[in-house]
Amino acid sequence: MIGIDLGTTNSLVAILRDGQPVTLKNELGEDLIPSVVAAAEDGTLLVGRAAKDRLVTAPDSGQACFKRDMGTDTTYEFGGRKWSPVECSALVLRELKRIAEAQLQAPVDAAVITVPAYFHDLQRQATVDAAAIAGLKVLRLLNEPTAAALAYGYRANDELNTLLVFDLGGGTFDVTLLESFEGVVEVKASSGESRLGGEDYTDALARWIEREFKWSPPAGDARRWRERVELLKRELTRQASTTITLHGKEAPITRDDLLTATADITARLRPVVRRAMRDAGLTPKQIDAVLLVGGASRMPVVYEDLKDLLGMEPSRTLDPDRVVALGAAVQQALVAGDSAVKDLVLTDVCPHTLGIETTKELVRGHRENGFFAPIIERNTMVPCSRSECFSTLTPEQDELAVQVYQGESRLVKDNRNIGKLLIQGLRARPGQKHPGQVDVRFSYDMNGILEVEVTIKETGKKVTKVFEQRPGILSAEQIAAALRKLQPLKTNPADLPENRARIERANRLYADLSGEMRRSLEGFLEAFEAALITQEREQIAAAAQDLDTFMAPFFRDNDG
Structure with missing residues (x-):
């Protein structure tokens, strides 16, 4: 098992050796392998340095920068045939596999591969397909900034650090905010562009x-x-x-x-940084360190602009060209259960918003479809489970097609369709309490498994569909295990006994109080109820603590 940084310009392979992540070198003593493929004059396929040199003298003999076209129908023609970005990537992965096997003197058939945090599902699936062609099973796709944070967090001390990872590679750009503390690396937010570098x-x-x-x-x-x-x-x-x-x-x-x-x-970099910071709820003053990742991040024009934006010197403690590969090696060791990383814990976020298509009545009597209704917002910590209630357009409607989308646009036509569920048996009947109403619940985990569960409120009938956003990574048994782990998250926080009891206690106290004290309690209670609606664990815990602290003195000397 190996860790791989499959880059736009260069790629690397790494492992954890004697408790430390290290990159592996080829016969020329190079660990940075150009992500270039070409055909020699005699038709022999060239990969890496030889292919890059070949393109200088024969520009039409191969291709570089194909990572940018992953997940598209783009093709390139060289060596007497057409090639897809997936096939070109597979050649690079096969070369990295060969280097690893030569260095380790053992067969290699599995890998952790890094991808830009802002790669959408087709791009991620294309990476998995390329690995399969190269003879590698992908055990985990790891976001590149998260990999860099792992490499940093693996070496970090026990102090709490809030980090901004600025990842500007040859062809992609990502920004990730995270916290590192006592071996726990917790991603707060990610943002980026998949065609900027x-x-x-x-x-x-x-x-x-x-x-x-x-x-x-x-x-x-x-x-x-x-x-x-x-x-x-x-x-x-x-x-x-x-x-x-x-x-x-x-x-x-x-x-x-x-x-x-x-x-x-350079002007396109700043909005991405600001969006990630806004999603994480952080200001520049709250950031302890800025980690540079990717060769392009070392350019003074980029370095100085970032320094000016954040008001601090970015860190150069780790090599921007190699830090992602080193993090992939750490993640590989985590997957393998290596004792050297047994105390390291990684949490991540959902990089894109997930939701469904809805219809809106913009003018009385006139409805427009094609609107996006978010259910899991981007940068929600995973694993997570969220639900929303929706209604049919008319009481006579008996079927409902729930179209599932991924993206950030207000209109679904600008987002990516993942699939759909067909719900039947909704037509309103006399005496119904919830005519045409359904609860739509999304449950999502770190492996990219999205379970969509639609419940008809009137009958309790459930329709469930699992979308593997990166098919082929997990076996049927692993998917079933992942769904079992998501099960406890499906209970709406408002329905948990402790939260219902907290609200009832607050309502009881509200009846006893008056004046300013009553208004204060009402403020804490409404903040708690608002947090329950968000279904965000951290917000709920904070609001509950505030409410409990306010109520504690009133129940301290009685039976509560």
């Missing part, structure tokens, strides 16, 4: 140079030209200025030029 900075700098110096690469030399600009960009990470030869002359390029050329791209 260092490759965009290279393209923007190339376009700027072409405009500024009225230069265009010779026909058929676009790949070589882009490689020159990529090296130029990296030089500007190490030094304030450099030169490039154009029209036979040396042209000076500075960091300020890079700043100007990429201003539009």
Whole structure:
């Protein structure tokens, strides 16, 4: 079993060795394997460094950056056939598997593979499919920022740390807020873009140079030209200025030029950071450390912008290029039950909002369908279970198609359809208390299992469907076990005996009080009832404690 960072630009494989995560190197002593595939002149498939070098001399002989197209119908043509992003990724994974087997002197057939936190389900499933082609069973898909936090948390002390993981790789961008304390890594919120990274900075700098110096690469030399600009960009990470030869002359390029050329791209970073912080309910002053992940995060233009936004120096204690792979190795050890990580605990969040399609009456007598009704909001800690009540359009309606979606848009057409359930037997009859009403409950866990349970309120009949958002990862027995673990979460907090008793006690005290004390109790009680509606465990616990603290003096000297 191995840990894999399948990156846009480079990929790595890692394991936990003697209690420490380490990356594995190939025969050339390299652990950063370019995520590039190509065909040699004789038709031999090349992967990694050889493929990258081949593209410089023969740009049409292969493909790079295919991670960006995972989950799409994109195809590439080279080596006499068409290739999908999944097949290209499989070649890279097979090479990482080969490196691991050579280093470990043992067969490898399973892996933990990292993916961008903001990858949607088709992209995640494409990663699983690529692994299967490469001969690897995916034991866990781990979000890249969470992997970085694991690598950090594995080494961290016992102090409570609130961390912001800023993950800007070659092609994707993620921001994750989390807390690390005594071996517990708890994700608070994630946000990101799946098509934003260092490759965009290279393209923007190339376009700027072409405009500024009225230069265009010779026909058929676009790949070589882009490689020159990529090296130029990296030089500007190490030094304030450099030169490039154009029209036979040396042209000076500075960091300020890079700043100007990429201003539009850098401007896209800040909203993602702010959204993650807003979802986590945190301010910059509450963040203890900022972890840089991904090679593009080391660019001064990015580093300085993040420093200005948060008002603090990002940490450089861990290598941005390798920290995700090291975290994957830690997660691999967790899955394997390695004693070296037995005290490490990881919690995560649901990266995208889950809900159903509904209809709204925007004007009296006129209904519009296609609206998204969230049930589990993004960045809800998992495992979790949430329910909402919905009604049919008319009492005569006997069937209801519950369409399940994932996304953040108000309209379902802009979100991703996961599937549907058909509910029958809803038509209203004389004497019914709940004509046409159904409770829709979503239960979601860390493995990406979504159980949708629809209950007809009048009859109690339940219709349940399980959506494996990453099919093939878990066996039928593992899915059944995961659903059993979700079962205790399905009770609505408002129906729990302790919460019902708390409300009854508060109502009893309300009748005894008057004036300001009554108004104060009403405020605490309403805050508690509002927390119950959210079904958020932390909010409920906090509101319950406030209510109990207020009521305690009044019941201390009697039978309660």
